Amino acid sequence: MxxxxxxxxxxxxxxxxxxxxxxxxxxxxxxxxxxxxxxxxxxxxxxxxxxxxxxxxxxxxxxxxxxxxxxxxxxxxxxxxxxxxxxxxxxxxxxxxxxxxxxxxxDANRWLAYRGFLKCIFTKDYTGAIADFQRVAKLKPNGREMDHTYSFFEGVSELELGNYKRAETAFAHDMALQRGTDGTGEIHFNTLFYAGMVAAASKQHAQAELYLQQCLKVYPQYPEANYYLALTYRAQGRPALARQHLEAAQRALTGGYRLNEDNIFYANYPGQITEHEVTQALKQSGN
Incomplete structure (x- = not known):
């Protein structure tokens, strides 16, 4: 033994x-x-x-x-x-x-939306992202990924593909889901920001102004929202307001404010700006 x-x-x-x-x-x-x-x-x-x-x-x-x-x-x-x-x-x-x-x-039920998110934000495979989110929506209707509805990422993807009508429809659905059945839910400021970008790209300047102003009520230091609102004002022939929001964007960036998403440290989000874009826009405005 x-x-x-x-x-x-x-x-x-x-x-x-x-x-x-x-x-x-x-x-x-x-x-x-x-x-x-x-x-x-x-x-x-x-x-x-x-x-x-x-x-x-x-x-x-x-x-x-x-x-x-x-x-x-x-x-x-x-x-x-x-x-x-x-x-x-x-x-x-x-x-x-x-x-x-x-x-x-x-485990598609758990990881398919995650892959769609990676395609949308990291690899910029917008067509692939849309396919993944449409597929997972059949498995988990009205589900969410990274704090957003599937329609949010579809909207961002359609925006980047230049499909503005589809993007507009996706963000409308995203907002409806956030409002909920009683219509009292708050809309995420990034939904308002991207919906504003869609409206601006479609030359719906009044609608873009409305969305971006609503976004800034929630997050006043949002550099991108200030920047794109400035471009919207410029497109409408309102240079004083354009300069005002460009300067607000510049102050926000200098103060360390950024597009507020967890993964901005690892990937650039669509529409994300740097101080360079703001400086160039200010030069063009005669500042």
């Missing part, structure tokens, strides 16, 4: 030494039922909650934790999305999207 005890412990060691750590190459996790949600949850807790999420997503270990989870259970969609996330933030879309596609394949 004595001589077998050390051997028994040595066989147990690999399994337990990896608890909360990335598995070594060629090692395997403790056997379990990958069809069991409870077992999947235990692995997510082990490799992500107590592993990857305790370190920087820029660390090579982040990917190793995700690989360990995938090796243990290759049917957990979240593992592929989490492995893709640092790649997306670093702009390595070629490596990220096969992982995101795998997550969608395993």
């Amino acid at each position: 004595g001589k077998w005890w050390p051997l028994f412990l040595s066989l147990l060691a690999p399994a337990y030494s990896s608890y909360g750590q990335p598995a070594a190459a060629g090692s395997s996790a403790l056997a379990g039922d990958c069809g069991s949600k409870a077992y999947q949850d235990s692995l997510v807790a082990r490799y992500l909650d107590r592993g990857a999420h305790r370190i920087s997503h820029l660390s090579p270990q982040w990917g190793q934790y995700c690989d360990s989870l995938i090796a243990a259970c290759p049917n957990i969609a979240y593992a592929y999305q989490q492995k893709a996330m640092p790649l997306i933030k670093c702009g390595d879309y070629a490596k990220a999207f096969p992982l995101v596609n795998k997550a969608v394949e395993l």
Whole structure:
């Protein structure tokens, strides 16, 4: 018995030494039922909650934790999305999207809208984004992604494709969903901003002015809303008001205000401006 005890412990060691750590190459996790949600949850807790999420997503270990989870259970969609996330933030879309596609394949209900968001904001694949959001709308009618309705992202995509009537329809639906059945819900200022951009692009200057003014009531320091409202006033032959809002945009940018979305640190949103655009517009106005 004595001589077998050390051997028994040595066989147990690999399994337990990896608890909360990335598995070594060629090692395997403790056997379990990958069809069991409870077992999947235990692995997510082990490799992500107590592993990857305790370190920087820029660390090579982040990917190793995700690989360990995938090796243990290759049917957990979240593992592929989490492995893709640092790649997306670093702009390595070629490596990220096969992982995101795998997550969608395993759980379209959860990750299809997320992929549509990435296509709209990160890779500028607006046609692909629209297709994803229209598909997920059939799975989850009136769902949301990144704090916005699916129609919001369809509207942004149609705007960027130059399909202004479709964009107008999408934002009208977005606003109706936000107002709710009782009509009292508040409209997100970015919906008002992009609806204003659509109206401006369609040369509906009065409507653009209305949307952008409503946007600025909610977020007065919004640089982009001030900038595009200035261009709207300029198009209407109102130079004093145009200059006033260009100067407001310049002050806002200098003060650190930006288009307010979580992912502006990793991707430029449609219509996003810098101080350069404002400076050039002020020069054109004779300032």
